[in-house]
Amino acid sequence: MDVWQQLAEGFAMALTPTNLLYAALGVLLGTAVGVLPGLGTSLTVALLLPLTYALDPTSAFIMFAGIYYGGAYGGSTTSILLNTPGESSTIVTAIEGNLMAKSGRAAQALATAAIGSFIAGTIGSLLLVVLASPIASLAIQMGAPEYLSVMVLAFVAVTAVLGASRVRGFAALGIGLMIGMVGLDPQSGQQRLTFGVPQLIDGLDIVLVAVAMFAITEALWVASRLRTAPEEAIPVGRPWLSGRDLSRSWRPWLRGTVFGFPFGAIPAGGAEIPTFLSYVTERKLSKHPEEFGTTGAIEGVAGPEAANNSSAAGSVTSMLTLGLPTSATTAVMLAAFTSYGIAPGPQLLQSESELVWTLIASLFIGNALLLLLNLPLAPAWAKLLRIPRPYLYAGIVFFAVLGAFSVNTQAIDIALLAVIGVLGFVLRKFGFPILPVMMGVILGPEAELQLRRALQISDGDVTTLVSSPMTIGVYLVIAVVIAWPLLRWLVGRVRRATGDRPDVQGDRRS
C-alpha cells in the first residue's frame, strides 16, 4: 500500500543517527518537563523555537514531537509516586496510581502507565496514518452544542461513580465548580469571585489547583498523623508487572486509546475529558471494584494513561491535516511550520510529504524510546518512596511550591497553593472525594463557555442543544448511563423469568 510505503520511507529518514539523537533529546526534555509541575510542554517548545532555528525542519519537529509525547509520560511519574500531577492530563492518574504506590505497587503502576502510553501512542499514530481526513471533517462539524453534550456526559459519568456518599460527591463537585468560576466571565467581561485581586482575573490555574489538592493536601495529611500513627514503611514490592497485571491492563489500554484519540483531534477536546471518561469506564467495568479508592486499581491507571497519550496523537493529526492547533503545544509547533515557510493545512501531506511521514515515523520511534527509558526506570523511581516521610514530603512541598510559582511567577500563587491545600485537607478529613472537585475546576468553565456560546449563536433558542444527530446520540447515552441500574435490574428480571442462566454480569465475566 502506498501509505505504508511512504511510512517506511519516513522511518528510513527518521532513523538516521542525528535524528535519533534529537528524538532522544526531545523525549528526555519532555520527560523532565512533565515531571516538574508548572513547566508545560508548550512553553518548553516555545522557548526552544529560536534555538532550533539552525536545525533542519525534520530534526526540529522530531525533537518537538518527542517533547510533546515525553511530557505526557513524565507527568504520570510524579502523579503516581508523589500524588503531584505535573500536567492537567495526568490528574486522574494520581487518584489510583498514588494509592497503588502506597500499597507497594508503584513499579506496577509506572509500568502499566508506560506500556499503556506506548500502546496508545503507537495506535494513535497508526490512526493518524489511516484516519487523517475523516478526523479533519469531524473537527469542523463539532460546534458548541456538540462539545457541551460531551461535557455533560463526562459530568454524569463521573457523578455516577462518586463513591459512598452522593451528597458529599455533589458538594465536592459544587466546590470545584465554584473554584472554576473565579475569573473573568468570557462572554460579558464581568469579574467573578476575584475580590478585586487582579491576579485572579485570569482564573485559577488548573495545575496549581491540582498540585494543591493532591500534593499539599497529602503532605498536610501525613503531617497531621505523624505523631499519632506509627510510621509504617511503604512496602517496595515486586519490581515488574505480573501476568495478572498484564491481563488486567490490556483492555483498559485499548479502551483508553479509543477515548483519547478523537478528543485530541477536535479543537475543544483536550486530554482531560477522555481521562475522566476512561477512569469511570474502568471503574464500572472492573472485576475488582473494591480496589478503587482503597489499595489502588491498576485499571484506573492503565486506562487514563492510554487516553492522554492517544489524545496527544489526535492533536498531532489535526495539526498535520488541518493546520488546526487543538492544544497549546501543537499551536507552537504550527508556528514553527510557518517559520520554515511550510503552510500547514490540507495540502501538507502532498506538498511536504517527506517531512510529514518522517515526523509520523518519529512518533513511533519517540514512543519506543520513551518505553525504553521509562520501563527500566520504574523500579528505580519506586525506590524514591523509601525516603523517610518527613524528608520525602518536604521535597514534595518544595517541588509543589516551585511548580506553582513557575506558572506565572506571581507570589500570590504560592498563597493560593496553601489556601487550596488546606481546603483539600479539610475535604479529605470529612470524607469528600477529590475527583469531582477537579472535574468541576476543569470542566465547569469549559461547559459554561460552550453552553453560553451555543445559546448566544442561536440567540437564546434552547433547541439548538439537541439539534444535531451527534448531540441526540450523546444525550441518549447519558440517559442510558443514568437509567443503567434500573435497566440492569429489568434485564435481570426478564432473564430470570425466561430461565436464562447467565445474566449481564456473567456475560462480562466469561
Place this chain on the structure above:
Amino acid sequence: MRRLPRSVVLAVAGCLAVSACGVTAQGRQETGVRNLTMVVGNSPGGGYDTMARQIADVLGKDDIAAGTRVVNEPGAGGTVALQQLVNDGGSRAKVMTTGVAVVGAVVTNNAPVSLADTTPIARVLEEPMIIAVAADSPYRTLDDLVEAWRADPRGITAAGGAIGGPDYQQVMLLAKAIGIDPTTVNFVTYDGGGELLPAILGGKVAFTASGYAEWADQIASGSIRVLAVSGEQRLSELDAPTLREQGVDLTYTNWRGFVAPPGISEDKRARLVELFDQLHRSPEWQRVLERNGQQDAFSAGPEFEEFLDRQQGLVKSILADAGLR
C-alpha cells in the same frame, strides 16, 4: 485551559524569522540606554512577547542598546503588569508593551490604574485588520453581510477574541458605522484560533474581525474570504477593498507601543524615545515588520500621548455603547 493568544502562531513564527537573518551592525551611536527591561504583560509566545523579543534582538544587533531583557508578567491581559509598572519607582530603565488589547483589557477589567498613569514613550507598529467569512459563506461581499446584518442584528453572529480587544472593537465600530445598535450585536468570543477557525469554516458563526496575518495562510489557500480591510489603504498582498471604498465611513487599525513608569525624568524619557526612534530607522526592523505582515507606525512625544488618550476614550465609549460599562 488552552488559553493561548491567537496570535501566537504568527508571533512565534516571526520570532524565528528574526533570528534567521544575521545582519551587520549599522555603526549607529548608542543611546546611552543600557540593560533596558521590557515588561510584557502577557504569556511567552504571544503577540506582545514576540514583538518585545524581536525588538530586543534588533536593539542588540544594531548596537542601539545593549543588554535588553524581556520579562513576562502575565495576568488579566496586561492589567497586572500595568499595576506593577505604575508602582515602580522608575529607578531602572524599564518599559512595558502596550497596544489595543492592553488598553481594552485595562478598561474592561475596571483596573484601578490606567495608561494615563504611565509615561507614554512611543507607538511602534500597526497591524491591519480584516472582516472575513468562510469561502462557502452566503455573504459574497461586504454589502451582502451588511444587508443581512441590518435585517437581523441578533441572528448574525460575529466572532473574535476577548471582550474589549481589537476584534471586539472592530466589530462594534463597524456595527455603529452601518447603523446597528451595538447593544444588539451578537459577539461570540473564542480563546484562540484553534477554536475560531473551525467555527468559521463550519459556518457556526457568520463572520470574524481579525488581524490579517493570523489568517494569512487560510486566505492564501482560499478557505477564508476577506470582505474588507479596515485600514486607510488596501494591503499589497491582498485583493480586498477597504471599508471606505465600500461606502462604510470607518478606518481602524490595531497598534502596539511602549509606556514607561510614571514620574521618570525628562532626560530619561528623551533617551527612551530616541531609542525607539533609532529602532524605527533601522532597516533590520523594517524587514522584521514586513515579515510579520505589520506596518511601521512610529509616533512619540505629545502626539503619542494624545493618541493614547484618545484610544482610552475610544475603548470606553465602545464598551459604553455596547452596554457593558
